[in-house]
Amino acid sequence: MKVEQETPFKLIANCIPVKGAKRSSICDLHRGSIQLIPNDLYELIKKHEGNTIIEIKKEYNHKYDTVIDEYFEFLIEHEFIFFTATPELFPKMSMEWQSPNEITNAIIDIGRSYKYDIFKVLDGLTNMNCKHVELRFFRKIDFDEIETTVKHLNTIKSSVLSIDFTIPFSKDFDKKKVQDLMYNFPRVSSFRFYSAPEKKFIPPIDNKRGYIIYSNQVLKNVKCCGLIDPGLFSVNIKTFTESLKHNSCLNGKISIDIDGNIKNCPSMKKSFGHIDKNTFEEVLENKNYKEYWSINKNQIETCKDCEFRYICTDCRAYVETPKNTFSKPLKCGYDPYENTWEDWDKNPLKQEAINYYGLEPTESIS
Amino acid sequence: MDQIKKLQPVLPLTFQKAEIQKNRIFKQQNKTIAIDYIDTDAMTPYSFYRPISKIFTL
Numbered sequence: 001m002k003v004e005q006e007t008p009f010k011l012i013a014n015c016i017p018v019k020g021a022k023r024s025s026i027c028d029l030h031r032g033s034i035q036l037i038p039n040d041l042y043e044l045i046k047k048h049e050g051n052t053i054i055e056i057k058k059e060y061n062h063k064y065d066t067v068i069d070e071y072f073e074f075l076i077e078h079e080f081i082f083f084t085a086t087p088e089l090f091p092k093m094s095m096e097w098q099s100p101n102e103i104t105n106a107i108i109d110i111g112r113s114y115k116y117d118i119f120k121v122l123d124g125l126t127n128m129n130c131k132h133v134e135l136r137f138f139r140k141i142d143f144d145e146i147e148t149t150v151k152h153l154n155t156i157k158s159s160v161l162s163i164d165f166t167i168p169f170s171k172d173f174d175k176k177k178v179q180d181l182m183y184n185f186p187r188v189s190s191f192r193f194y195s196a197p198e199k200k201f202i203p204p205i206d207n208k209r210g211y212i213i214y215s216n217q218v219l220k221n222v223k224c225c226g227l228i229d230p231g232l233f234s235v236n237i238k239t240f241t242e243s244l245k246h247n248s249c250l251n252g253k254i255s256i257d258i259d260g261n262i263k264n265c266p267s268m269k270k271s272f273g274h275i276d277k278n279t280f281e282e283v284l285e286n287k288n289y290k291e292y293w294s295i296n297k298n299q300i301e302t303c304k305d306c307e308f309r310y311i312c313t314d315c316r317a318y319v320e321t322p323k324n325t326f327s328k329p330l331k332c333g334y335d336p337y338e339n340t341w342e343d344w345d346k347n348p349l350k351q352e353a354i355n356y357y358g359l360e361p362t363e364s365i366s
Numbered sequence: 367m368d369q370i371k372k373l374q375p376v377l378p379l380t381f382q383k384a385e386i387q388k389n390r391i392f393k394q395q396n397k398t399i400a401i402d403y404i405d406t407d408a409m410t411p412y413s414f415y416r417p418i419s420k421i422f423t424l
Binding site for chain 1 (some may be wrong): 414418422
């Protein structure tokens with residue numbers, strides 16, 4: 001497509017500009033990509049969508065014609081806009097987010113300190129229509145235990161569509177064995193091995209689902225969670241629309257910590273019950289359980305000025321000012337006022353919070 | 367274009383790809399749906415649309 005000077009332009013409905021403090025972004029929610037743009041271009045799109053380029057240039061008394069041409073070349077090149085004589089026929093996309101299930105995702109932590117019935121947990125999640133589960137092991141585990149767990153989901157014809165395993169690296173988990181398991185049990189979405197001798201990503205085989213990540217990071221406990229990193233950004237319609245009005249980590253989440261406590265997140269202190277005593281339904285009836293679900297990025301300090309705010313997953317367990325519910329995530333090293341990334345744990349202003357939570361420096365196997 | 371290029375530190379957005387799933391599902395007790403078979407035409411890095419936990423990155 002070419003730039004047309006005399007035809008009104010329109011943004012493609014699923015390409016959404018997001019304004020930040022110093023620069024903006026355009027999130028292409030269909031392609032799952034993001035482009036950074038100057039705030040000037042953001043303003044131009046917002047103010048002039050539906051106008052022709054000639055009209056825009058005239059509005060600025062032809063002072064910025066070259067820049068305006070550059071901007072439109074960029075927008076066309078990335079297929080963010082199109083030209084049409086009938087822009088009114090192309091309505092905006094609905095930004096509503098809805099889920100048929102109250103609980104959409106769950107974290108189950110398993111450690112050495114307490115043994116609870118994992119089958120009972122999976123049965124409970126199935127009763128709640130939960131679709132996505134992550135099991136994180138902070139103890140040694142053998143392959144048979146994993147296989148038995150996955151088979152149980154088949155036996156109960158579980159509502160769970162995907163299950164991710166985070167487990168310590170062990171030679172018992174031969175790559176072929178893991179791939180066969182994922183092939184035979186399509187619910188198994190990924191294996192993430194920590195404390196591995198090397199970093200590696202193994203994509204799914206035969207176009208099936210199921211990938212393997214080997215990380216040399218050492219995960220001692222839940223305090224390693226809560227990372228904010230561009231590699232964890234999710235550019236898609238569901239994440240974007242959910243983030244507008246809900247918390248992008250805790251909304252629809254239920255968790256069990258290594259001691260069997262039912263929480264919003266295993267890293268948080270507040271417990272709402274115990275897996276051996278309470279059902280998930282009982283926990284959800286507690287009006288305080290959903291307290292964090294509606295804390296969105298527009299309310300969080302610093303995040304509200306960030307151009308990545310609707311594609312980034314929040315963290316309420318570790319924040320810069322622990323007594324402030326709306327404080328910036330502690331483990332975010334991005335400064336939207338300077339557009340720079342730094343190692344969050346090296347920031348002297350974060351040391352007080354790091355000490356408060358008792359966080360240790362990240363360890364990796366070299 | 368120069369102005370825009372200056373603003374483009376390319377992010378490592380390597381995980382998101384289009385997903386087409388052919389799911390054969392059946393009803394269970396008229397209440398829940400369970401998956402019998404899943405096949406994908408493309409790599410599906412995140413089954414849930416956002417990371418469930420953020421305990422490590424690649």
